[in-house]
Amino acid sequence: MTLKSAQTAKIGKQFKIMRVSLGLSEIQVSEKTYINEDYIKAIESGDYSIFPAKMFASKVF
16 A cells, blocks of 8 residues: 655655754654654655554544
């Protein structure tokens, strides 16, 4: 199941821009938000196929 689109890529880009502007690494964001680092990477790349269910990815992000 592929969950990558222009919209998810745009959200991921905005997420990464904000993370970098705050001077945070992916690991730091993971520790502060309690979100798995692999999920942070997936969000930033716009590829939501790593999430356990489509509903989770589409409702949360």
